[in-house]
Amino acid sequence: xxxxxxxxxxxxxxxxxxxxxxxxxxxxxxxxxxxxxxxxxxxxxxxxxxxxxxxxxxxxxxxxxxxxxxxxxxxxxxxxxxxxxxxxxxxxxxxxxxxxxxxxxxxxxxxxxxxxxxxxxxxxxxxxxxxxxxxxxxxxxxxxxxxxxxxxxxxxxxxxxxxxxxxxxxxxxxxxxxxxxxxxxxxxxxxxxxxxxxxxxxxxxxxxxxxxxxxxxxxxxxxxxxxxxxxxxxxxxxxxxxxxxxxxxxxxxxxxxxxxxxxxxxxxxxxxxxxxxxxxxxxxxxxxxxxxxxxxxxxxxxxxxxxxxxxxxxxxxxxxx
Amino acid sequence: xxxxxxxxxxxxxxxxxxxxxxxxxxxxxxxxxxxxxxxxxxxxxxxxxxxxxxxxxxxxxxxxxxxxxxxxxxxxxxxxxxxxxxxxxxxxxxxxxxxxxxxxxxxxxxxxxxxxxxxxxxxxxxxxxxxxxxxxxxxxxxxxxxxxxxxxxxxxxxxxxxxxxxxxxxxxxxxxxxxxxxxxxxxxxxxxxxxxxxxxxxxxxxxxxxxxxxxxxxxxxxxxxxxxxxxxxxxxxxxxxxxxxxxxxxxxxxxxxxxxxxxxxxxxxxxxxxxxxxxxxxxxxxxxxxxxxxxxxxxxxxxxxxxxxxxxxxxxxxxxxxxxxxxxxxxxxxxxxxxxxxxxxxxxxxxxxxxxxxxxxxxxxxxxxxxxxxxxxxxxxxxxxxxx
Numbered sequence: 001x002x003x004x005x006x007x008x009x010x011x012x013x014x015x016x017x018x019x020x021x022x023x024x025x026x027x028x029x030x031x032x033x034x035x036x037x038x039x040x041x042x043x044x045x046x047x048x049x050x051x052x053x054x055x056x057x058x059x060x061x062x063x064x065x066x067x068x069x070x071x072x073x074x075x076x077x078x079x080x081x082x083x084x085x086x087x088x089x090x091x092x093x094x095x096x097x098x099x100x101x102x103x104x105x106x107x108x109x110x111x112x113x114x115x116x117x118x119x120x121x122x123x124x125x126x127x128x129x130x131x132x133x134x135x136x137x138x139x140x141x142x143x144x145x146x147x148x149x150x151x152x153x154x155x156x157x158x159x160x161x162x163x164x165x166x167x168x169x170x171x172x173x174x175x176x177x178x179x180x181x182x183x184x185x186x187x188x189x190x191x192x193x194x195x196x197x198x199x200x201x202x203x204x205x206x207x208x209x210x211x212x213x214x215x216x217x218x219x220x221x222x223x224x225x226x227x228x229x230x231x232x233x234x235x236x237x238x239x240x241x242x243x244x245x246x247x248x249x250x251x252x253x254x255x256x257x258x259x260x261x262x263x264x265x266x267x268x269x270x271x272x273x274x275x276x277x278x279x280x281x282x283x284x285x286x287x288x289x290x291x292x293x294x295x296x297x298x299x300x301x302x303x304x305x306x307x308x309x310x311x312x313x314x315x316x317x318x319x320x321x
Numbered sequence: 322x323x324x325x326x327x328x329x330x331x332x333x334x335x336x337x338x339x340x341x342x343x344x345x346x347x348x349x350x351x352x353x354x355x356x357x358x359x360x361x362x363x364x365x366x367x368x369x370x371x372x373x374x375x376x377x378x379x380x381x382x383x384x385x386x387x388x389x390x391x392x393x394x395x396x397x398x399x400x401x402x403x404x405x406x407x408x409x410x411x412x413x414x415x416x417x418x419x420x421x422x423x424x425x426x427x428x429x430x431x432x433x434x435x436x437x438x439x440x441x442x443x444x445x446x447x448x449x450x451x452x453x454x455x456x457x458x459x460x461x462x463x464x465x466x467x468x469x470x471x472x473x474x475x476x477x478x479x480x481x482x483x484x485x486x487x488x489x490x491x492x493x494x495x496x497x498x499x500x501x502x503x504x505x506x507x508x509x510x511x512x513x514x515x516x517x518x519x520x521x522x523x524x525x526x527x528x529x530x531x532x533x534x535x536x537x538x539x540x541x542x543x544x545x546x547x548x549x550x551x552x553x554x555x556x557x558x559x560x561x562x563x564x565x566x567x568x569x570x571x572x573x574x575x576x577x578x579x580x581x582x583x584x585x586x587x588x589x590x591x592x593x594x595x596x597x598x599x600x601x602x603x604x605x606x607x608x609x610x611x612x613x614x615x616x617x618x619x620x621x622x623x624x625x626x627x628x629x630x631x632x633x634x635x636x637x638x639x640x641x642x643x644x645x646x647x648x649x650x651x652x653x654x655x656x657x658x659x660x661x662x663x664x665x666x667x668x669x670x671x672x673x674x675x676x677x678x679x680x681x682x683x684x685x686x687x688x689x690x691x692x693x694x695x696x697x698x699x700x701x702x703x704x705x706x707x708x709x
Contacts (some may be wrong), residue, residue, distance in 0.1 A: 050521045052389060060532050065541075068528035073521040075392050076530035077385055077415055084382035088347060088389030088397075089521055091373035095344040096395055099371060101514075102522060125385065128378030 015203065017043040019071075026069035027061040031235025033226035033242060034058055034141045037199035038112070041139060041223075042072060044209035045110060050089050051075070054082035054113030054122055057148040058141065080121040083129035083138055086111030090134045108137065108213050115142040115156035119180050123155075130189045130218045137212045137219045140182060143227035151230040155180040158250075160295050161283045163230075168286040178298040184305075186220040187256050190316070193219040195255035195264070199226070200242025204253055204264050211255070224251045232282025244277040249303040260315035261306065274299065323501045323567065330461040331356035331494040333502065334400075334426055334486075337468040339370045340508040343424075344395035347375040347386035351405035352438045353490035354428030358400050384409040384416070384423070391421040392529050394520030396472065399423065402490055403430035403444045410447065416483045417452030418545055419530055420518070422475035423483040425453075426468065429590065429641075430490040431677040439678020440490040442589065442641040445618075446651045452545055454484040454552055455619040457589040461498035463616075464488045466569060469508055473559050476515045480552045487618075489591040491678065503567065511566055553620045573622030574629050575614040578604065582611025584635040584694050585667070589615045589652065592639060592674070592681055599686035610690050615652070623659045630660065636667040637693045640702070641675050649702045668693075671702035679706065 021042035028035035038058060042049075053059045053076045062069040063076065077085045090109040096102045111129070113122050118140035126138055145163050146152040153163040157175045162168035166175045186194045193215045197205040205223065212219035226242050228235040245251040246265060253265040274296045278284040287295065326333065335357045338346075346365070348358035364370045373390075377383045380401050387397045401409065406427060416423050431437040432444050449455065454474060458464040464486065471484040488494060503511075519527045533541050553573070560571040577597050579585055588596050593614040603610040613629050615622075630636055640650030648654055653671035660666040670693045675681040689705065 047523050049523065050393070063528050063531035065531040065533050065537050068531060070528050071526060073523055073526050074528045075389065075521055077388050077419075078411055081381060081385035081412065084377065084385035085389035085392075087375060087377070087382070088345065088386030088391075089393045091345045091347070091375050091386065092390035092393035092395035092397075093522075095371070095373040095390075096393070099344070101344075102394070102520075103524060107523060124378060125382050128382055131378075132375070 016206070017046065019043070021045070021047070021071045022062070023069045023071060025067070027064070028057065029229050029235065031228045031238040033199050033238045034114070034143060035061070036238070037141055037205065037223050037225050040199060040202050040206055041110070041209050044206035045072070045108065045213060047072070048105065048107045050093070050107060050109050052082050052086040052089060052109065052111045054117030055079035056114040056117055058112065058114070060148060079117055081125050082111040082113040082117060082122060084125040086136050086138070087129040087132065087134045090136045094135070109135070110137045110139060112139045112141060114148070115140060115144060116146040116154045119155035119182060127189065130186060130191050130220060133217050135217055137209070137221065139221045139223055141223050141225040143225045143230060144179070145230050147227045147230040158295070159298050160287050160291055162286060163283070173291055174283070174286070178302065181302065183220070183222050183256065187259060191218050191220050192258055193255070196222045196224070196251065196253050198224040198242040198246060198251065198253060200239045201246065201253060201265055208255060208264070230283070233280050237280060241277070241280065244272065247272040248274045248277040250274065250277055250299045252303055252306050254306055254310070258316040259313055261309040261313045263310055323503045323507065325499060326502045327497060327499050329356060329495060329497050330464050330488065331428070332360045333461055333500055334464050334468050334488065335360035335364065336502060337465040338398050339364045340503065340505055341469055341472045341512055342370070342396065343372050343398045345373045345375065345387070345390035345397045346399065347377050347383045347390070347397070348399050349377050349380045349383045349401070349405060351380070351402050353430055353494045354400045354402040354426060356494060357426050357428070380405040380409040381412065384412040387423045388412060388416055388419070388421060391423050392419065392521050394515070394517040394522070396476070396515045397423050398425070400426040400428065402428040403432050406444045407432060407447060413448050413453070414451040415530070417549070418541065420481040420548065421483065422472075422481060422515070424468070424471045424475055425483065425485050427485055427487050428490045428494045429487050437677040438490070440492050441676045441678070442487070443643070445485070445487055446642040446644070448485070449619060449651065452482070452549055453619060454482055454549065454556070455487065456485070456617055457487045457615065458493065459591055459593045459614060461493065461496070461500045462569070464493060465500055465502060466563065466567070466571070469503065469512065470559055470563055473512050474552070474556055477555050477559070478516070478518070480548070480555050481518060482548060482552055487590060492591040507566065511562070550620050553622070556617065571616060572625070573615070573617035574625045575616055576629060577612040577614070579611035579613060579629065581609060582633055583609040584637065584690055585611050585613055585630060585633045586637045586639060586686070586690065587613040587615060587652070587656065588639045589618065590641070592641070595681055595683055596686050599683045599690065602683065602687060603690055608690065608694070621655060621659070626656065626659050627663055630667055631665070633667050635693050636669045637689060638669060638671045640671060640673045643673055643676070643704065653702060668697060670698045672705045673702060674705045676704070
């Protein structure tokens with residue numbers, strides 16, 4: 001079988017920090033995409049980082065007192081306020097550094113949360129923190145439902161997914177709406193760096209984290225994180241599911257710098273059939289061919305919007321010069 | 322040297338907070354506390370205070386940002402009222418559980434509904450059991466003093482807890498009074514820079530706000546409760562120090578003509594001064610009335626209360642909030658619980674007064690005093706002055 005990343009074994013050790021900042025021993029499920037993504041994120045950020053974490057899987061599995069999987073300074077306060085806590089930490093570090101009370105060097109604040117803590121209950125705090133221009137990164141790990149509480153639908157759940165609060169049934173297709181477009185909402189906040197990412201493309205994701213770190217201001221990354229438990233697929237299918245989401249056009253990987261869109265993982269002219277992505281997942285098992293067409297229509301509408309933006313969007317800096 | 326000033330109390334509170342050199346302020350506008358963060362924003366904008374001022378998008382984020390900033394080792398301040406406090410409610414108990422000093426002024430205001438922007442204590446009563454040290458100011462001077470004391474108390478190595486300074490909305494926040502304002506040198510001498518126990522920084526990696534499973538939650542709660550109870554010792558020490566430096570005395574329960582009183586009234590906040598005038602009037606008639614003014618509500622000064630009521634026949638507890646469907650109004654329920662085991666406890670009556678900004682006049686207190694001295698009440702509590 002061909003390696004999914006060319007010459008991975010050759011390059012990976014040189015490209016990736018060997019230090020682990022998010023360690024083994026945490027209690028996430030086998031094959032958890034989110035835990036993998038966070039590990040990669042931590043490597044890309046390096047030691048001069050403070051992490052604020054919304055309540056959710058990543059909080060409960062990583063820090064049951066008195067243990068912690070984190071080797072970065074880390075704080076959890078509540079479910080809806082990771083971004084607001086991050087804003088406070090950022091302001092404090094800025095103030096204390098200016099007054100000479102802490103070391104005079106850059107420390108990046110990174111706030112993380114799941115899709116529930118970001119698309120839904122934490123939405124206002126993210127909007128406020130990004131709009132006010134804090135020097136921080138927000139990364140949403142989107143596994144498309146409230147997995148920590150038992151697979152309830154969120155504003156990030158795609159059409160047709162069966163969840164415990166919008167289950168498929170004789171009269172129900174499951175979730176009836178498409179995902180909220182968080183990246184676009186963040187672009188509308190004039191956030192200088194916005195990107196979508198997935199743990200199945202580790203170098204692309206880590207590059208984006210590094211880029212976000214360099215921004216002197218707010219940055220936002222929407223990372224698709226496969227949840228085998230909630231998606232009802234085998235735990236060893238995690239990486240594959242992420243790649244299929246991208247290759248079918250359901251979750252294209254792009255970045256938006258100062259309003260200018262760019263695809264970071266080249267998409268094939270002819271996308272993979274969407275069924276390849278849906279079939280292995282138990283949450284979509286009930287979909288009829290007609291319903292699969294509706295799913296496809298919704299996904300392609302979003303995909304084509306991204307292609308249009310790539311063609312027509314202009315950088316804000318181009319416009320001012 | 323302290324300076325005599327005439328100023329709106331909310332603005333004076335802001336100036337007092339500025340003298341404490343906070344590193345981060347996060348606040349969201351809500352009447353009637355707003356003049357405090359507004360005036361602080363002015364002080365920052367003029368460059369007179371080196372501070373990061375976060376104009377957050379909600380009270381929930383105000384307290385969240387303060388929690389994050391305090392966790393990073395900063396000295397932090399916020400202020401709110403009523404619905405604002407209820408909106409940040411989720412975060413209120415988390416702050417003391419993380420042992421983080423956050424100083425908050427609460428411009429006391431009635432909670433909805435019906436919506437009402439005027440004063441009572443119903444907002445505070447929603448958070449009284451959530452672990453914050455809580456003081457009530459009766460006037461402008463006490464507001465200034467408590468704001469400065471709050472930082473020293475909350476940040477003390479043996480305390481490390483958030484502190485709420487309650488000041489009555491409008492009755493205090495919007496009133497102009499003559500006060501003594503300490504100067505920067507005095508405050509710097511009284512209040513050392515914050516030395517956090519742990520702070521979010523890569524130089525000393527910590528995880529904060531971790532998950533407490535059933536095997537540890539019990540112990541965490543016990544530890545928190547002990548910390549709050551033990552804070553009283555430090556509060557008393559710091560009040561002593563304040564008295565030595567500034568000549569103004571603070572005790573958990575202050576009293577007025579209480580020594581020989583047959584009938585005592587217990588109040589919190591600005592009502593105490595009105596009650597004092599009523600007591601003077603009653604004393605002229607030969608009615609032995611006296612006042613207990615509760616300054617420290619959490620930790621509750623149970624021993625001081627037992628001592629203060631010794632010898633009196635009647636105790637009137639004045640509440641400014643309703644504990645809907647409860648055994649009594651909140652302060653009275655607590656007072657009764659403290660005095661239950663006392664062999665010579667007074668007859669206790671409970672009047673709820675001044676809800677939603679209803680005027681509290683001298684003659685109201687006189688009426689309540691006379692009523693209480695007469696007979697045992699028919700009901701556990703009465704909402705005073707309800708129009709038929």
